Amino acid sequence: MTTNVIEIRQLTKDYGNNRGIFDVSLSVKKGEVFGFLGPNGAGKSTTIRHLMGFIQADQGSCQINGLDCLRDHARIQQALGYLPGEIAFMDDMTGLEFIKFMAKMKGMTDLTKAYELMERFELNPQGKIKKMSKGMKQKIGIICAFMHDPELLILDEPSSGLDPLMQNRFIELVLEEKQRGKTIFMSSHIFEEIERTCDRTAMIKDGRLISIEELQTLKASKHKTYQIMFATEELAEQFMNEGFECEQVESTVVKVLPRNNLNYLLATLSRYDIVDLDITKLTLEELFLHFYGGNES
Numbered sequence: 001m002t003t004n005v006i007e008i009r010q011l012t013k014d015y016g017n018n019r020g021i022f023d024v025s026l027s028v029k030k031g032e033v034f035g036f037l038g039p040n041g042a043g044k045s046t047t048i049r050h051l052m053g054f055i056q057a058d059q060g061s062c063q064i065n066g067l068d069c070l071r072d073h074a075r076i077q078q079a080l081g082y083l084p085g086e087i088a089f090m091d092d093m094t095g096l097e098f099i100k101f102m103a104k105m106k107g108m109t110d111l112t113k114a115y116e117l118m119e120r121f122e123l124n125p126q127g128k129i130k131k132m133s134k135g136m137k138q139k140i141g142i143i144c145a146f147m148h149d150p151e152l153l154i155l156d157e158p159s160s161g162l163d164p165l166m167q168n169r170f171i172e173l174v175l176e177e178k179q180r181g182k183t184i185f186m187s188s189h190i191f192e193e194i195e196r197t198c199d200r201t202a203m204i205k206d207g208r209l210i211s212i213e214e215l216q217t218l219k220a221s222k223h224k225t226y227q228i229m230f231a232t233e234e235l236a237e238q239f240m241n242e243g244f245e246c247e248q249v250e251s252t253v254v255k256v257l258p259r260n261n262l263n264y265l266l267a268t269l270s271r272y273d274i275v276d277l278d279i280t281k282l283t284l285e286e287l288f289l290h291f292y293g294g295n296e297s
């Protein structure tokens with residue numbers, strides 16, 4: 001019996017020309033908020049579509065609460081909250097009509113939470129969807145995903161199109177739901193959102209997972225950078241040739257990137273005339289770029 005809510009094992013969907021997803025494995029525990037980070041075209045939506053049972057994998061499997069995502073998709077979909085990357089709306093409906101329609105599909109009779117969410121996101125749902133902005137449509141998608149109070153939420157770039165105030169409201173909502181024990185799997189390329197909400201995160205690039213690390217680990221000492229100010233420009237340049245992974249940020253200042261041997265760094269620095277040393281933790285964004293070799297998209 002599985003203790004994980006989501007279990008993805010060696011999932012591969014090959015669209016040809018190195019596009020698709022390859023050998024993706026990850027699991028999400030009950031009560032965890034799991035962030036799925038990656039640039040455009042990395043394979044986030046493809047992975048999520050497998051979870052929803054919309055597409056069949058070439059190899060590998062995925063399960064939700066022990067059920068097979070493809071075979072048991074109807075049962076799975078009924079229970080969870082899903083926000084697609086691109087929402088297919090019925091444009092002629094008003095926002096409220098659509099929300100009520102979705103509520104009926106979910107077998108909901110009590111719309112209290114839906115109205116609470118409309119208020120929280122300051123959505124006036126009266127107008128026709130076709131006349132709504134991208135942000136308004138995104139709010140409707142979020143409301144539909146959360147309104148039946150599901151135990152599991154799968155969200156594909158949930159705050160895309162939201163302004164910073166509403167992004168913040170969304171983060172607060174996720175934190176509240178997390179507090180209530182909900183399991184949330186969400187893709188994003190908004191680092192702050194991931195950093196503030198997620199227990200763990202996976203990074204995907206070109207269809208392959210790069211790393212899954214505890215956010216705690218990400219924030220730990222091995223991901224610090226050292227900013228060193230040398231007494232002269234010549235010394236900074238001399239240091240640049242010592243073979244460390246580093247970059248010259250000003251004429252006398254060099255930033256030493258993580259993954260260097262700290263003992264060797266300190267031993268080397270003891271030979272130099274140093275004016276100042278700053279230690280900064282890498283943000284998730286810097287880490288992301290670091291993993292991606294500085295190429296974000």
Ligand SMILES: Nc1ncnc2c1ncn2[C@@H]1O[C@H](COP(=O)(O)OP(=O)(O)OP(=O)(O)O)[C@@H](O)[C@H]1O
Nearest residue numbers: 015019020038039040041042043044045046047085
């Ligand atoms: N049905 C399909 N047929 C062919 N190629 C596809 C199909 N669906 C996705 N792809 C390709 O697979 C790769 C992954 O796409 P996917 O939509 O999963 O990326 P993503 O990480 O969700 O990106 P974005 O942030 O842009 O939404 C891309 O190269 C995409 O062009």
